[in-house]
Each structure stands twice: as C-alpha cells, then as structure tokens.
Amino acid sequence: MAADKDRDGNESGAATARSFMALPGRAEDRREPFLGCVAEVVRILGLTVAPEPQPGGPPTWEHRARAALREACRRGMDLSGAAFDALVRAAVHDPDPSFNRQFVEPALNAFGRRRVQAALLGYLRTGTDPERAGAARAWYWSALPLRMPLVRAAEAGDGDSDRDSDDDSDVATVVTEWNEAALRAFVNNEHLDVRRCVLPGLALRRSAYPPALRDLVDAAVAIARSHPDEYIRHRVEHQIGD
Numbered sequence: 001m002a003a004d005k006d007r008d009g010n011e012s013g014a015a016t017a018r019s020f021m022a023l024p025g026r027a028e029d030r031r032e033p034f035l036g037c038v039a040e041v042v043r044i045l046g047l048t049v050a051p052e053p054q055p056g057g058p059p060t061w062e063h064r065a066r067a068a069l070r071e072a073c074r075r076g077m078d079l080s081g082a083a084f085d086a087l088v089r090a091a092v093h094d095p096d097p098s099f100n101r102q103f104v105e106p107a108l109n110a111f112g113r114r115r116v117q118a119a120l121l122g123y124l125r126t127g128t129d130p131e132r133a134g135a136a137r138a139w140y141w142s143a144l145p146l147r148m149p150l151v152r153a154a155e156a157g158d159g160d161s162d163r164d165s166d167d168d169s170d171v172a173t174v175v176t177e178w179n180e181a182a183l184r185a186f187v188n189n190e191h192l193d194v195r196r197c198v199l200p201g202l203a204l205r206r207s208a209y210p211p212a213l214r215d216l217v218d219a220a221v222a223i224a225r226s227h228p229d230e231y232i233r234h235r236v237e238h239q240i241g242d
C-alpha cells in the first residue's frame with residue numbers, strides 16, 4: 001500500500017508499518033445542495049466568476065468560483081456575519097475533504113477559531129446526517145494557523161478582527177464539547193458517512209475522556225472493529241496502534 005498522504009495528497013513522510021486507507025467519498029450524492037451553497041457564497045461576497053473557463057484554467061463553474069474566492073482572499077476582504085454563515089455552510093456541504101478548506105480558512109481568519117468551531121459543533125449536534133458528516137470533515141481544518149491577515153470581520157470595531165479575541169480557554173471548552181459530541185455521534189448514529197467522517201478525529205483512549213464517558217470509548221472501538229465497512233475497520237486499528 002502507498003505511503004500515507006495528507007488531505008492535500010502529499011506524502012506524509014517515511015512510510016510506516018501501519019498505513020490507512022484514504023477517506024472514501026460520501027455514500028450519498030450531495031453535489032446539488034453544495035452548488036447552491038457555493039452560489040450563496042458568490043452572491044454574498046460579491047465574487048466575480050468567469051463565465052467561461054480560461055485556457056488552462058478551472059474547467060467548471062464550481063472550480064472557477066473556488067478560484068474567485070481564493071483570489072478575493074489574496075487581495076483581502078471584510079466579511080459580514082452573513083458571509084460567515086455562508087462559508088461555514090459551504091464547508092459543511094462540500095463533498096471534497098480537501099477543498100472544503102477553501103471555505104473554512106476565510107471564516108477562521110476573519111471570525112476566529114472559537115466561532116468557527118462552535119458553528120461546526122452546532123451542525124454536529126443538530127444538523128442532518130449529511131451535515132454532521134460534513135461538519136466532521138470541516139473540523140479537521142479548524143485547527144489551521146491564521147495565514148490570511150487581509151481577511152477580516154466587517155463588524156469588528158477599532159480595526160480588531162473577531163479572531164483577535166479568541167481566548168485559549170474558550171477554544172479548549174469548544175474542543176472538549178466537540179470530542180464528547182463526536183464520540184456520542186459515532187456510537188449512537190448508524191449513518192455510514194457520519195461514522196466514516198467522525199472516526200478519524202476521534203480520540204480512542206479512555207484517558208482522553210472523563211470517567212462518565214469511558215464506557216462509550218470501549219463501545220466505539222467495538223463498533224468500529226466489527227463494522228461491515230472496510231474503511232472503518234481499517235481506520236480504527238490504525239488509530240489504536242498510534
């Protein structure tokens with residue numbers, strides 16, 4: 001089996017004895033809802049999307065819209081609260097676990113880690129099953145460093161972005177809440193995409209949770225090891241072996 005790769009398709013370094021299968025595509029076709037989300041991002045941010053592909057450029061409207069968003073982030077922009085909601089929604093509905101980063105990063109840089117992670121936690125707790133799976137995919141990118149200094153929140157006062165007000169303890173609280181919600185989702189939700197997408201970010205050590213949740217860790221491991229899906233069975237052994 002090939003060496004492990006990160007979500008951008010790059011080799012992660014020296015091959016290890018244990019490699020894990022790439023996360024499979026979603027079991028359901030969610031492209032139409034996603035394209036609606038992208039259209040909303042384009043409208044709210046006022047992006048200009050080329051009507052036709054340029055020679056050597058992105059071939060589809062979706063890819064041209066992604067390219068327009070990247071260029072707007074490079075130039076700099078001020079994002080409204082409506083833009084935040086649209087970006088997070090697009091990240092959650094994006095069927096590609098690499099490209100969803102393009103929607104997470106602007107929101108993260110303008111509004112801060114706590115706000116983005118809290119929004120994703122909301123989707124995990126109360127969204128539809130496809131939204132729960134998408135929130136887990138997007139959560140992966142919510143830990144990125146902030147590298148877009150020209151992307152800021154329009155509502156921030158005195159030139160400060162919401163990201164500047166992130167408090168480590170507040171972020172840690174949201175992460176703790178996410179870990180518990182993700183563990184419960186994996187154990188209690190039988191939807192295949194939810195389990196596939198939640199599992200890679202799930203801590204499977206009893207010591208990572210308070211005593212009241214440790215039986216759920218054992219249940220999660222047992223479910224994954226006996227699951228009919230090959231990816232889930234393979235992934236849990238990799239995580240336990242780390």
